[in-house]
Amino acid sequence: MENKKQSGSLNRRDLLKVITAAPAAAMVVPGLAGESAVAAQESGGGYQPKFFNTHEYQTVTVLSDWIIPADEHSGSATQAGVPEFMDDWLNAEEAGGGPPRHHRRVSATMGTEALGSLTWIDMECNRLHGNDFVDCSRDQQKQILDRIAYPGKAAPEDVNAAAAFSRVRDLVLGGYFSSKMGIEYLPYLGNHYVEQWNGCPEPDLERLGVSYSEDWRNWKSTDD
Amino acid sequence: MPQVIRSPKVYDAVIVGSGAGGGMAAYVLTKAGAKCLMLEAGDWYDTAKESTMMQWPYQVPHRGAFDRKKPNGYFDPGYGGWRLPGEPYTNAPGSNWMWWRTRALGGRTNHWGRISLRMGPYDFKPFTRDGHGFDWPISYEDLAPYYDKTEELIGVFGTAEGLENTPDGKFMPPPRPRCYELMIQKACRKLGIPCIPSRLSIITQSINGRPHCHYCGQCGRSCATSSNFSSPTVLIPPAMATGNLEVRCNAMGREVIVGHDGLAQAVSYIDKKTRKENQVRAKIVVLAASTCETARILLNSKSPTHPNGLGNSSGYVGKYLMDTVGADGSDGFFPAMVDMPPHNEDGVGGMHLYMPWWNYQRQLRHELPFSRGFHIEFGGGRSGMPDVGDFFGSDRMLGGGYGVGLKRGVKKMWGAFVGFSCRGEMIPNEQSYCEIDKDLVDEWGIPVLKFHYHFTDEEIQMVKYARETFREIILTAGGQPLENYGPGDNWGIAQGGAIIHEVGACRMGADRSTSVLNANCQAWDCKNLFITDGAPFVSNADKNPTLSIMALAWRTSEYAADQVRKRNV
Numbered sequence: 001m002e003n004k005k006q007s008g009s010l011n012r013r014d015l016l017k018v019i020t021a022a023p024a025a026a027m028v029v030p031g032l033a034g035e036s037a038v039a040a041q042e043s044g045g046g047y048q049p050k051f052f053n054t055h056e057y058q059t060v061t062v063l064s065d066w067i068i069p070a071d072e073h074s075g076s077a078t079q080a081g082v083p084e085f086m087d088d089w090l091n092a093e094e095a096g097g098g099p100p101r102h103h104r105r106v107s108a109t110m111g112t113e114a115l116g117s118l119t120w121i122d123m124e125c126n127r128l129h130g131n132d133f134v135d136c137s138r139d140q141q142k143q144i145l146d147r148i149a150y151p152g153k154a155a156p157e158d159v160n161a162a163a164a165f166s167r168v169r170d171l172v173l174g175g176y177f178s179s180k181m182g183i184e185y186l187p188y189l190g191n192h193y194v195e196q197w198n199g200c201p202e203p204d205l206e207r208l209g210v211s212y213s214e215d216w217r218n219w220k221s222t223d224d
Numbered sequence: 225m226p227q228v229i230r231s232p233k234v235y236d237a238v239i240v241g242s243g244a245g246g247g248m249a250a251y252v253l254t255k256a257g258a259k260c261l262m263l264e265a266g267d268w269y270d271t272a273k274e275s276t277m278m279q280w281p282y283q284v285p286h287r288g289a290f291d292r293k294k295p296n297g298y299f300d301p302g303y304g305g306w307r308l309p310g311e312p313y314t315n316a317p318g319s320n321w322m323w324w325r326t327r328a329l330g331g332r333t334n335h336w337g338r339i340s341l342r343m344g345p346y347d348f349k350p351f352t353r354d355g356h357g358f359d360w361p362i363s364y365e366d367l368a369p370y371y372d373k374t375e376e377l378i379g380v381f382g383t384a385e386g387l388e389n390t391p392d393g394k395f396m397p398p399p400r401p402r403c404y405e406l407m408i409q410k411a412c413r414k415l416g417i418p419c420i421p422s423r424l425s426i427i428t429q430s431i432n433g434r435p436h437c438h439y440c441g442q443c444g445r446s447c448a449t450s451s452n453f454s455s456p457t458v459l460i461p462p463a464m465a466t467g468n469l470e471v472r473c474n475a476m477g478r479e480v481i482v483g484h485d486g487l488a489q490a491v492s493y494i495d496k497k498t499r500k501e502n503q504v505r506a507k508i509v510v511l512a513a514s515t516c517e518t519a520r521i522l523l524n525s526k527s528p529t530h531p532n533g534l535g536n537s538s539g540y541v542g543k544y545l546m547d548t549v550g551a552d553g554s555d556g557f558f559p560a561m562v563d564m565p566p567h568n569e570d571g572v573g574g575m576h577l578y579m580p581w582w583n584y585q586r587q588l589r590h591e592l593p594f595s596r597g598f599h600i601e602f603g604g605g606r607s608g609m610p611d612v613g614d615f616f617g618s619d620r621m622l623g624g625g626y627g628v629g630l631k632r633g634v635k636k637m638w639g640a641f642v643g644f645s646c647r648g649e650m651i652p653n654e655q656s657y658c659e660i661d662k663d664l665v666d667e668w669g670i671p672v673l674k675f676h677y678h679f680t681d682e683e684i685q686m687v688k689y690a691r692e693t694f695r696e697i698i699l700t701a702g703g704q705p706l707e708n709y710g711p712g713d714n715w716g717i718a719q720g721g722a723i724i725h726e727v728g729a730c731r732m733g734a735d736r737s738t739s740v741l742n743a744n745c746q747a748w749d750c751k752n753l754f755i756t757d758g759a760p761f762v763s764n765a766d767k768n769p770t771l772s773i774m775a776l777a778w779r780t781s782e783y784a785a786d787q788v789r790k791r792n793v
Contacts, residue, residue: 067626074631085287089612092290150624166619169626173634174612178281183610185631186638190570191278191609194439197572199400203565210406216577217383217398219418 047084051091051111055132059118060086060168062134066145067172074185077176085175090114110167117164121148124161229502230490235261235470236788238491238506240477240521243331244770245512245757245777247455247463248374252781253510254468258788261504262460263475263493265513266303266327269334271457274301275448278440280609287612301334301446303327306721310667314674321658321675322721323516329473330456331514332724333770334446337574338453340380340425341599341767342371342775344389346584347649350763354587354595356682357651358544360762361734361743364391370775378453378774379431382423389597390580396428398576399439402569404561404605404642405577411701412579417600417693422578425453425771434458441608443573452573475502476668477517479525479534480509480753486529488753494668508784508793512757512777516545516658519729519759520673522740523660535747540740541730543657545677546764548725549598549648550718551687555706556698557621561605561640569606569639578602581766594685597766598648600693606639620706641706644697646690649766651682652728656720677720687715727761727769745780752793754784 049057064077064086077083090111121144125133129140136144147158149169154162176182205211236258239246246262253260276299281287288298295305304327313323326332345364350357368391375394382395398421401409412419426443430436434450434457443452450457463469474496481490481503488509493502511518519542525534533541581597615634619625622633661674688711695705709716733739736748745760747753756777758769765772787793 068631069628071628071631081282089286089289092286095290145626149626151619152623162624166617166624169619169624169630170616173615173618173630175287176631177610177615177634177638178287178612180280180282183280183282186606186610186635187566188606188610189566189568190441190607191280192440192568192570193278194568194570197399197437197439200403200406201565201567204403204567205406207564208403208407208560210403210410212400212406214410216401216406216409217421219385219387219420 047087049087051087051094055134056115056118057083057087058134059122059132060114062141063118063121063168064172066141067169068176075181077172080176080179080181082172082175082179085179086114086171089171089175110171113164113167114171117161117168120161120164229495229500231502231504233505235259235504235506237261237508237510237784238263238504239510239512239756240491240493240518241331241512241514241757242329242460242471243326243333243455243512243514243757244773246510247330247333247459248774248777249510249512249754249756249781250463250469251377251459252778253785254463254466256782256785258468258785260463260469261506262469262471263477263491263504264329264331264471264473265325265476265496266329266331266473268471268473269301269303269329269446269456271330271334271446271450271454272448275446276301277442277445277448281611289612296335299442299445301326301328302332311672312664312666313672314661314664316674316676319675319677320719321677322719323673323675323726324721324724325514325517329471330446330454330460333454334456335444336770337768338424338426338443339574339601339768340375340378340393340423340453340771341580342391342393343367343765343767343772344391346389347763347765347767350596350651356595358731358733358762361732361739367772367775367779370778371771374771374774374778377432378425378458379427379429379434380423380425380771381421381428383421385418385420387418387420387580387582388584393423395423398422399428399437399571401576402571402605402607403564404558405575405602407558407560407701408602408642408697409577411697414700415696416582417579417697418582419577419579422575424572424574426572426574427451432458432462437572439571441570441573445573476670477511477513477521478668478670479521480511482525482527482529482534482750484529486527486750488534488750494670496668499668508752508754508788510781510784511753511755511759515726515729515758515761516673518755518757519658520660520670522730524671530749535730535740535749535753537749538737538739540738542659544652544654544728544731544762545656545658545675545726546650546652546728546761547677547720548723548764548766548768549650549679549683549686550645550723551690551709551716552643552645552718553707553716554644554691554694554698554709555604556642556644556694556701556703557637557706558640558642558701558703560702561642562636564606564639566606571607575601575603592685592689594682594689596649596651596682596686598646598686598690599766600644600646600690602642602644604639604642610638642698642703644694646687646694647723647725647766647768648683648686648690650764651680652763653678653680658729675721679714679717679720684714684717687717691715725758725764725769727758727764730755730759731762732760733762744783745776746783746787751787754780756780
């Protein structure tokens with residue numbers, strides 16, 4: 001809860017000018033949440049994938065919405081621009097822009113694993129149904145997903161495919177929850193100017209069974 | 225046309241480095257009336273303009289990942305990293321040191337954690353206390369007045385607690401703990417582990433024209449309003465305001481040029497834009513290029529009077545290199561934190577509480593298999609902007625899945641984790657040092673460093689104990705420990721250099737045959753040479769070095785100015 005009380009010593013207008021000024025380096029990137037993603041979908045897609053080929057990108061789009069569909073609370077992965085995010089991110093990883101910060105299993109890129117997952121999924125769908133994943137029925141798609149979506153329960157012949165699909169899931173979740181839509185859905189309420197920090201609100205204190213009444217500032221005062 | 229550019233101008237002081245130590249030397253010396261030239265190997269960094277504070281991941285390329293110049297990503301001003309193109313280093317067989325360089329005005333002070341802890345009395349005399357390591361030639365009492373002045377200048381929050389070997393400072397009021405911090409503090413009370421307000425150089429009250437913190441949690445991005453400490457926002461501006469400071473960027477320090485009398489005459493640097501050598505003359509030289517870089521400059525400063533490098537008649541330049549003993553990634557999942565009523569949990573960009581070392585007496589009685597201490601840092605909950613990587617590996621907690629159930633599961637679990645880290649004291653050992661690699665130069669033609677670095681059982685046992693302690697805290701607080709480090713990976717001890725707290729390599733001492741500097745951080749062999757970064761350190765306590773670097777730099781610079789006034793140097 002933000003307390004908008006103004007401190008006399010601050011020049012609030014100048015302060016906000018600094019804080020809210022958009023630095024020169026920030027720029028609008030393709031695949032922003034919401035409007036542009038929806039518009040791209042409606043217009044038949046203005047985004048040109050750089051990492052995935054057209055078919056792979058189509059598969060990723062379908063998979064993304066299986067992983068994160070829309071519901072009454074928030075939109076789907078495609079509505080949040082996840083396929084564009086994935087393509088751009090993996091393209092940057094591929095271009096060697098530096099080691100991915102969060103992918104510590106250094107010998108494999110996530111791009112490799114994502115492509116492996118897509119290739120396996122199409123292979124299985126063709127073996128079973130004579131079609132690529134995107135051309136299978138919803139039920140057929142679900143059957144494939146159910147085999148590889150639960151790493152701990154995958155059949156022995158499916159364990160690698162489950163591991164690879166987990167990386168696709170990682171990318172979809174990472175892209176969704178760092179998008180504007182995803183951040184608002186969590187919700188993450190920070191990254192703002194806060195005049196006064198009040199700590200933990202009452203309902204959260206109650207939930208955790210803690211309070212500020214025990215003197216958090218003075219360790220020695222709690223000695224018996 | 226001469227290749228070397230030599231200006232006839234003689235500065236009172238040339239300061240190599242613009243970070244904590246260089247910035248503080250500039251602050252003190254310019255205010256003492258000295259005309260100073262500061263050399264910085266990186267580019268100018270304008271905090272107010274370039275800070276990425278309050279930008280969103282979806283507003284920037286690749287959600288902030290994969291910045292070519294900044295290995296920690298777009299948001300973090302860590303220009304450089306452990307692998308800096310064109311500036312290599314090597315490791316001896318069996319060593320695995322990682323050497324961080326920040327090439328920007330202000331260096332690491334732009335992106336550091338702002339953890340500002342005083343060393344305690346024990347930390348200056350560890351050998352006297354337990355027979356390991358070496359004593360400093362100064363005591364806590366010698367540095368206390370400089371800790372006072374430094375904290376009053378930069379602004380540090382905290383509380384007076386009177387805990388053993390954890391000196392209280394000149395503090396501003398701390399911010400209230402976050403929800404999960406109160407929960408962990410409660411568990412620590414049960415375990416007898418002190419859990420007190422942290423001590424961070426983030427101002428909760430406005431000082432010196434700097435507005436107080438606005439709790440956006442983005443300190444690590446550097447602060448556009450100067451509400452946390454960095455050299456370019458707190459030290460360099462007042463130094464420049466004296467009219468006595470000139471700053472030159474993209475100046476890669478190469479060596480100190482020495483006269484026939486063996487005294488420092490000039491600093492040679494390579495201009496990164498032109499690749500030409502320049503030499504700037506000064507009455508005194510202050511090295512603050514960061515620990516290893518300073519050692520490197522000295523080792524590369526060979527002359528007839530200093531055949532093994534400047535200041536190195538003892539052979540101790542490069543020796544007894546230490547990084548902090550670190551262990552990260554001890555995460556706990558806390559069911560009680562699932563589905564908490566949402567609120568802005570950012571606070572400052574760092575922990576509001578921490579745990580200082582508490583086992584001093586047990587160690588005196590030899591009850592633990594290691595001799596020194598660590599402090600505990602922790603963080604989690606919903607503090608900090610969601611990042612792409614935060615959602616990787618969700619199958620570990622949720623078992624996998626897809627669909628609305630997955631989406632809701634991630635939402636539910638988000639913010640229900642707290643992670644713990646230790647930062648502990650490494651005992652200096654003879655096997656850990658840096659030297660010049662005779663087979664390699666960097667792109668500026670400067671011979672590079674070769675590292676030798678080893679932990680001993682002391683450090684491994686400390687990390688084992690830390691992991692056990694984290695598990696205890698997590699379980700006591702009602703959580704599930706998630707990590708599984710063991711002896712096979714040395715309990716996940718961080719690689720040397722990974723914590724980026726390297727000190728030593730040009731240590732102070734009372735005996736010139738076993739040290740590089742005297743008790744005033746003045747080179748035994750060259751009285752107009754001073755060092756004001758982490759290189760003079762004799763031990764690397766479980767207190768992050770930056771505050772001590774600044775206090776020591778203040779003391780050294782006052783002494784240097786005094787010596788110049790008295791015409792002793």
